[in-house]
Every structure is written in structure tokens, then in C-alpha cells.
Amino acid sequence: MLTLALLRAKTEEVKKGLAIKNFGQPELVDEIIKLDDERKALQRDRDEAQMQMNIASKEIGAAFQSGDKAKAEELKAKTAQLKDDIKVLSEKHDAALEAMNAKLILLPNMPHPSVKPGKSAEDNETIHQEGDIPEFSFEALPHWELAAKYDIIDFELGNKITGAGFPVYKGKGARLQRALIGFFLDRATDAGYLEIQPPLVINEESGYGTGQLPDKDGQMYAIPEDKLFLIPTAEVPVTNIYRDVMLKEDELPKKNAAYSACFRREAGSYGKDVRGLNRLHQFDKVEIVQIAHPDKSYAILEEMKDHVAGLLRDLKLPFRILRLCGGDTSFTAALTYDFEVYSAAQKRWLEVSSVSNFESFQANRMKLRFKDKEGNTSLLHTLNGSALALPRILAALLENYQTETGIYLPDVLKTYTGFDSI
């Protein structure tokens, strides 16, 4: 969430930022500041009453110790009114605080100055494209047909065991998945990321910390009996490692990478978007996360963007990078780059990575701070990106590398798969 300091210091800029994010209630900003003013006034009164109470208590204690019971009892009688005042003021204070937080949590993150206005994916800006789009001299098959033809992914079997969106990978399909995970993790390790194997199930506090809760709980699979959720991405458990943490400046940046299965309900999706591997309820992903000094987070965002580009380059997949417009940038992000690969038989771009700087938006919720060399504490910046999400990479690999005699995979994967072709 945004800091009150920002709302107060840059009220009008915040409202402009909200407009770029297509957030329609700019009046919330003023309401929040007003509630905070009320809260502060209430705190002053309450603290004053509490101080009087503390003084009275000490006097009573002193009276008892000097054996003056009568005086003690007399003082005691006077504390009743104070006690009542404190109770009332505390309740009012807490109510104002709660009302303020309830509104504050509704505000999305501020967009970075480079983020342009826009309503939807249509308005995203392509900032880079590279790689050759394959041409076929034969009729190229979409990946779901290739998967059936070579018997490497069984969608029907997944339907039987669980339901739609839970495919079963078999033989070389399973091995290829494992190869991609190994490849992505090794590359992350080479880039200085510490590999993490996080829990796949999270509690409410963690969901709140990264912003999935309270509003997006419908997108996660829930285990209500235990108040737990299946992770929609490793971002949640990995970033929450740093919840309520105070880092030292010289520990920065923290770089973590994690492979995990990801679970998403994806309610309301339909049609060609969900065909084959395009959109699943369970999928694999390697995620990279960094905790950065506020002055360095945008340089680090570029570094992470380059890391992801390097992976796609080595897989020799044609890809493009988009800078998301205000309307398509997520609630929690300040700036997001999406990576899309071209899947040659479907003839469409598929999103395979999203790399974002959340600035202090998540850190503020999580109380993730650092102490600088002067001893001042301030919020850190959090960033993350997919590096990479597997299913659509798999789809593009199958489609783009198909020939009439088989699917010949890119060289970098051979040491991981142990085979050249499918």
C-alpha cells in the first residue's frame, strides 16, 4: 500500500497517478488524509489521558508503600473517570485507524513516470522485438495436436484425475519440463540468485503481504479448514521471507530464485485462451525475486529484464517486450514489462513472463525495511519476474521447432533433456 507520507506530500501527483491506473475514486486520497488527521488528534487526547493515568498509578503505588491507605483509596476513586476516557478515546482512535486503512488498502500503486495511460492490453507499448518468426513449408500443428501425436502431454488424463487445466506430462514431455526447470534455475544461480524451495501453501498474512489478499482471494485455491491458500506464484512465499524484516544496507540486494508449481483458479476464462497449455490451473514456473535499495530498484529492474531476455534468446524463441500501460499494470506494480513469445502454429503471442518493480508498495504492507549508514530506517523496494513460466514456453518450443520428421529442440536444452528431438 501507499505510504501516508506520500499521500500528504504529493496529493495531486498521487491523484494523477491513480488516473493513469484507471482508478476512479481520487476522492479517497482526501478522505484518507482527513481520517488520519482525526486519528492523530485522537491519539494526542488518548496519550494525554494515559499519561495522567500513569502518574496517578504511581502516586497510588507510592501511597500504598508509605502505608497511607486512605490517600491511596482516595486517589483510586479519581481514576475511574480517566479510565473511562481512555477506553472511549482508544476505541475512537482504533476505529479511525481501521477506517483509514480500509480505504488506503483500496489504492493501487503509483505508476512509474514512463507508464503511459491506457485502458487494456491494446494500449501496451512494444519496446523491443527480436528473433525470426518461423515459416513452415508444411501444415504446422498447434502444440495440443503435437502433444497428442508424440504422446507427451495428456490433457484427457488430467481431466479424469482432476479436471480441465491439469495436464499430465509423460515421457519426453515430462523430461522436457524437468529440463527447462533445471536450465532456468541454473541460469538464475549463475546470475547470483540464491535458490529457494518455498512452501506451496501460504497463510493469510503472506497473501496480504504481497497483495493477493484481501481483494484477489477468488483467484487462489483455498483450504478454508486451515485458512490456507495454494500459491498462485512463488513470488508470494519467497517475498514473504522478508515480511517484518529489517535488513542492513550492505546486505542489499537480496536475490532469490525459486521453482514452484503455481495454482490459479482462472475463473471466467474460456475459448482459445485456455486451449492446450495456454492457460492452466496448475503450472510450473521459475520465479526471480529481488529486494533492493530504493535508489537502485530501476537499474535492477533492467537487469532482471535482461536476464529474462537472455533466456529466451538462448532458447532461440522469437519474443517481444511490452511496457504495460497504466490500465494493464497490476494493482501492486509501478512498472511492468511483459515478455511474449511467438507461438508459430497458433500464430499468436503468448505471455511468458512479467517483470515488475513494486517499489515500496509491498514493502509497506510487509514492514520490509532497511537501516542506512546514518541509522535511518526506510522501506525497501521489491521486484519480481518469471524466469520463466513453463507451459507457454513448452507450447512455443513444440510449435516453433516442429518439422515433418520430429521436433528438434534448441542446443542449450540438450544437456538437460538427454535427447535431441521428440
Added chain:
RNA sequence: GGAGAAAUGGCAGAGUGGUCGAAUGCGGCGGUCUUGAAAACCGUUGAUCCGCAAGGGUCCGGGGGUUCGAAUCCCUCUUUCUCCGCCA
């Protein structure tokens, strides 16, 4: 799953109703000494909220309660440890 014990500052560890935000030790930081370092000695060292400041409020696993007053008493939740059972 059954029985018992515990949770205090960066760490270790005192404190069982009043001046305790909290002894002491270690660690950290600053200094004296030293050619430099170590040792020794001296000082300092939590977070957060309100306030221009002075100052004040809150925090001893989380939440609630008793009391004029709670780290200390009560309830509850969570976590950890020990023993038994089960088990990849």
C-alpha cells in the same frame, strides 16, 4: 493423535503485581592505549506512534480479560521443546 514444559531486546539469559523498556554477559558502534592489530579500560547500542521541539503514548510470541497499576495473574490462539503413538 495423547501427556508435559516453554516463548523476554541482534544472541544468550535474569526478572513472578508498582520508579522494568527491562539486570547481566556476548555481539555491534565510538573512544583511550598501540607503529598497526589484539587485549584491557571508558562510553554507547531496540522498534513504533503523536509532537517544530521539550516531551509523551505503545510494544516482553498474537489476541482478549482482571487491576489504580501487568513482562509478572486469568482465558484463548500460535509456535517451539521433551516423552509416547503413527509415518514419507
